Amino acid sequence: MEKILAKEKLRDWVASLQGCEVHGPAFADAVWNYAKAEGDIDLRHTNTVGSVKAFAFPQREVFFRFEHKRGERPSLVPTLPEPRPTVVFGVRPCDGRGMPRNDTVFSKEFKDPYYWARRDKLILVGLACIEPHSPNCFCQAAGGSPCSEEGLDILMTDLGDRYHVRGVTAKGIEVMERGRDAFKEASGGDQAAVAKAHEAACKEPQRTFGDLVAIPDAIRRNFEAPLWDEMARHCIGCGICTFLCPTCHCFDINDEVSSPGKGERVRTWDNCQFPDFTLHTSGHNPRDNLGMRLRQRVSHKFLYFVENHQTQQCTGCGRCISECPVGIDIAAVLERVSQS
Amino acid sequence: MMDNIYLPKIGRIAGIEEETQGGRAIKTFKVEFPDGDGFEHACGQCAMLSIFGRGESMISIASSPLVKDYKQFSIMRMGRVTTAFHEARIGDLIGIRGPYGNQFPLDDWKGRDLVFIGGGVGLAPIWPVIQTAVARREEFGKITVFYGARTSRDIMYKADFERLKGSADVQLSVDAPEAGWPAYVGFVPANLMDKAPSPDNAIAVTCGPPIMIKFVIQNLGQLGFADEQIYTTIENKMKCGVGKCGRCNVGKDYVCVKGPVYSWAELKSLPQEY
Amino acid sequence: MVNPKEIRDYAAGLLEQGRVKSVIGYRRGTAGCFAEPCTLTEPGEAGSLVWDPTCLNNLALYLVKDRKQQAASRTPDRRPIGIVAKGCDSRAVAVLLQENYFKREEVVVIGVSCEGTGVVDPRKLKNSLKGRSALKVEFGGGESIRITTRAGESELPAREVLADRCLECREATPKLHDVLFGESLAERGYDAPFRAVKAAEATSGEARWATWQHHFDRCLRCFACRSVCPLCYCPECVVDSTSFVITPQTSAEEKANRIRWCERSANTAESALYHLTRAIHLAGRCVDCGECERVCPVNIPLRLLNTKLEMEAFEQFDYQAGRDYDRPALISSFRDEDPNSFIR
Structure with a gap:
């Protein structure tokens, strides 16, 4: 389904989504992030600092509440979320491509009911990147494109005074149907304009690194090389790169106790760059330095994920590069690994 | 309805054997399923045991799959959860989910x-x-x-x-x-x-x-x-047991799913991250 | 104006003469126009050193990192390290010296004066460029910053793009140094110290609480603010229940009974506990390098928490962290004239 939406009609489309929770990018506290949309949605955003993964995989998820007195039967109350349909506007194609990768992680071997309870209700309305929103974008080097539909339910393209809106999935088309009065039919001219805009978008300069297909071998070849230690030398071991990443999914599980015997078992985001991530109770740590942890982050995305799922677990959003406090740059790491 | 993979079954500690004492004390626990919802396991598999309020730990199942009435776990007192197990008494109810991992062929x-x-x-x-x-x-x-x-x-x-x-x-x-x-x-x-x-x-x-x-x-x-x-x-720190939380990997393998049993030929081909 | 070549030559000299095992400085990064930290070990590498308003990092952090590495090493290398330091960075070195983290002879401070400017705030820069990226950011001479974008070159008044900490900086010239590049300017026409925190304090208690609830609620607990702080060097941290130091000798009891002061959940209460604990632990120690605030991916104004406590230290005790490395630290000293009304 292809339609045209005049920019001033976006508000009408959003208003038609009654019963849904609607989120869109908002500029607050000097950063773009997703926020609940009321009325208008500002789609002039670069990329949101947090990725869209949090809608299905929030930073904190309560698995169940427990109450247990010794000698008595513990009561366990599962807290599976029951969200309303949630429509997210302004999803950049890199974040869109992240979601099928997360779907794989939360489906393979065992299906994760908490993730899927949210994911099944999620409708992603993408916005093509007519120009790179950061100097560290590398979606094309990572196998994607600034106008990729992968993982999105709807793809919008800014044509100046209007949006071209393409329904990609049945879920997306349904959301377009609900706002049908806001749309006009797309003409042949509109289609030509979209094709032209997408073609121009793909020609915008982006970061590059060596041949994507050759990278697994390059990592294997350099696995024991000193370059990991060198490149991680100034890493401070914080969680920015992984917490902002649209595909990093590592988590911790803890019992949070509110009073004796009573509390919640909680999943929270975790990060392979924290020293305690792999620390055994004995004090032994299989990845006990920053070089090994950088290697893990890069290998997970560009080697292990490829070996297990035949695709990269990085979509080139560039957040980990732009937001790193000390200039650790996954594109530069890959380039160096490719050439070593 | 999808199985809730994170929701443990209830286990009852039916027996405690003190194997060794001292700084690295080991106790062996017999765990029964009072709700009759126990699971079958294979040699080498593990289960995620928990004491509510203290947390979960992955422990290998030490009893033979031929023993159907209970599962046996030998636990060394090492940290938060294992210490809670050492303080447990017969009749205490615990959380148990599993079985996880591969098996000895x-x-x-x-x-x-x-x-x-x-x-x-x-x-x-x-x-x-x-x-x-x-x-x-x-x-x-x-x-x-x-x-x-x-x-x-x-x-x-x-x-x-x-x-x-x-x-x-x-x-x-x-x-x-x-x-x-x-x-x-x-x-x-x-x-x-x-x-x-x-x-x-x-x-x-x-x-x-x-x-x-x-x-x-x-x-x-x-x-x-x-x-x-x-x-x-082999063992690594584990949290989920279902190949998602990302910390027990050795190379491309999550030990909780693809391990813990390896032939030395297989293990040699993986990075030494264990 | 500081000529970066002089810094390069000096660094190369230090390495050539074997006076230091390494020089920590800034080089051009690959991720945009900002400089990144580098560690040189060969004189030939000194050519990569840069000095411009994108040298944001407080490199004293890497002195701490090296010390931790040497402590864990079987063959520690305790030869001195050279470090390029702005005014704020050198204050951090001074606090580390005061706290005996290392000895004066173990560090060679290559002081660089920020003169009439300082470093830019990447967010202000982005705003002033309406979201576009700068290709190059240089000192423009005097109180201006020269910026090159794809559209060309322009000169901006430094006030518009300087980091807040630079606007409030009391000492833009490193007092502690072994060599100093650049002029020492007594007067800089920017903001009075503690301007931002005083403005924040002027609002009502309810408003402040609402503001901070809002900010703590946004915290991701990525711990970048703690990781980047040269004075957050504790090997174990009270807010991080699982990262305490474990040796083979640590008993099960110790591990089991460790109190979790702070849960991992990034909710308002736990994150408030984290940030307030951290702020209190930095009281009388924070040198206002502003790194915590700079690195925060969601832009929590963390500087306000720390400068509030530094303002107390200054107003109550006439104490400025990092001003005098050879005097006792605030927390570990007592003078008869110290206000002591709380004892009565």
């Missing part, structure tokens, strides 16, 4: 000699396969069990070893000399070289402290065991 080993080499609490993960092999005694050749501990007081499963002697060649050792000790004195890898089991048509299975495993594998190689004839089981 026991059926592939029919007709072969089996050499088990354990050290310390590392006996627990290979104990179910020893028990099962002995229960199916006629399917296998010679069965030898090497086991060593620091002192005779640190030896696990003492009563079981007495019974085991009827069907297997048991070779015990203690690290340092002590009065009245009738068997070998010295480390496990040395005892292995001393008895020098034949690699012909044999499979060796080892688990113990990392340093012991390292030398046992070296020595097995010297005895002529090929990498494919050597099996071990």
Whole structure:
């Protein structure tokens, strides 16, 4: 389904989504992030600092509440979320491509009911990147494109005074149907304009690194090389790169106790760059330095994920590069690994 | 409705055996399923045990799959959750989910000699396969069990070893000399070289402290065991048990799903991140 | 104006003469126009050193990192390290010296004066460029910053793009140094110290609480603010229940009974506990390098928490962290004239 939406009609489309929770990018506290949309949605955003993964995989998820007195039967109350349909506007194609990768992680071997309870209700309305929103974008080097539909339910393209809106999935088309009065039919001219805009978008300069297909071998070849230690030398071991990443999914599980015997078992985001991530109770740590942890982050995305799922677990959003406090740059790491 | 993979079943501690005392105390727990919702497991698999309010820990199932009434776990007191288990009493209710991980390919080993080499609490993960092999005694050749501990007081499963002697060649050792000790004195890898089991048509299975495993594998190689004839089981920190939380990986494998059992041939091809 | 070549030559000299094992400085990064930290070990590498308003990092952090590495090493290398330091960075070195983290002879401070400007705030820069990226950011001479974009070159008044900490900086010239590049300017026409925190304090208690609830609620607990702080060097941290130091000798009891002061959940209460604990632990120690605020991916104004406590230290005790490395630290000293009304 292809339609045209005049920019001033976006508000009408959003208003038609009654019963849904609607989120869109908002500029607050000097950063773009997703926020609940009321009325208008500002789609002039670069990329949101947090990725869209949090809608299905929030930073904190309560698995169940427990109450247990010794000698008595513990009561366990599962807290599976029951969200309303949630429509997210302004999803950049890199974040869109992240979601099928997360779907794989939360489906393979065992299906994760908490993730899927949210994911099944999620409708992603993408916005093509007519120009790179950061100097560290590398979606094309990572196998994607600034106008990729992968993982999105709807793809919008800014044509100046209007949006071209393409329904990609049945879920997306349904959301377009609900706002049908806001749309006009797309003409042949509109289609030509979209094709032209997408073609121009793909020609915008982006970061590059060596041949994507050759990278697994390059990592294997350099696995024991000193370059990991060198490149991680100034890493401070914080969680920015992984917490902002649209595909990093590592988590911790803890019992949070509110009073004796009573509390919640909680999943929270975790990060392979924290020293305690792999620390055994004995004090032994299989990845006990920053070089090994950088290697893990890069290998997970560009080697292990490829070996297990035949695709990269990085979509080139560039957040980990732009937001790193000390200039650790996954594109530069890959380039160096490719050439070593 | 999808299974809630994070919601544990309720287990009841039906028996507690104090195996060893001191700084590295080990207790063995028999866990029953009072709701009748127990699960089957295979040799080498693990389960996620929890004490509500303290947290979860992945523990290998030490009983044979042939035992259906309960599951047995031998737990060394190491941290938050294991200490809570050591403070537990018979009748206490715990959380249990599983089983997780792969298994020892026991059926592939029919007709072969089996050499088990354990050290310390590392006996627990290979104990179910020893028990099962002995229960199916006629399917296998010679069965030898090497086991060593620091002192005779640190030896696990003492009563079981007495019974085991009827069907297997048991070779015990203690690290340092002590009065009245009738068997070998010295480390496990040395005892292995001393008895020098034949690699012909044999499979060796080892688990113990990392340093012991390292030398046992070296020595097995010297005895002529090929990498494919050597099996071990590895551990890493785990949180989810279902291949998602991302921390137990060794290379591309999540140990909780693809492990913990590996042949040395397989393990050698993975990065040494365990 | 500081000529970067002089810094390069000096660094190369230090390495050539074997006076230091390494020089920590800034080089051009690959991720945009900002400089990144570098560690030089060969004189030939000194050519990569840069000095411009994108040298944001407080490199004293890497002195701490090296010290931790040497402490864990079987063959520690305790030869001195050279470090390029702005005014704020050198104050951090001074606090580390005061706290005996290392000895004066173990560090060679290559002081660089920020003169009439300082470093830019990447967010202000982005705003002033309406979201576009700068290709190059240089000192423009005097109180201006020269910026090159794809559209060309322009000169901006430094006030518009300087980091807040630079606007409030009391000492833009490193007092503690072994060599100093650049002029020492007594007067800089920017904001009075503690301007931002005073403005924040002027609002009502309810408003402040609402503001901070809002910010703590946004915290991701990536711990970048703690990781980047040269004075957050504790090997174990009270807010991080699982990262305490474990040795083979640590008993099960110790591990089991460790109190979890702070849960991992990034909710308002736990994150408030984290940030307030951290702020209190930095009282009388924070040198206002502003790194915590700079690195925060969601832009929590963390500087306000720390400068509030530094303002107390200054107003109550006439104490400025990092001003005098050879005097006792605030927390570990007592003078008869110290206000002590709380004792009565």
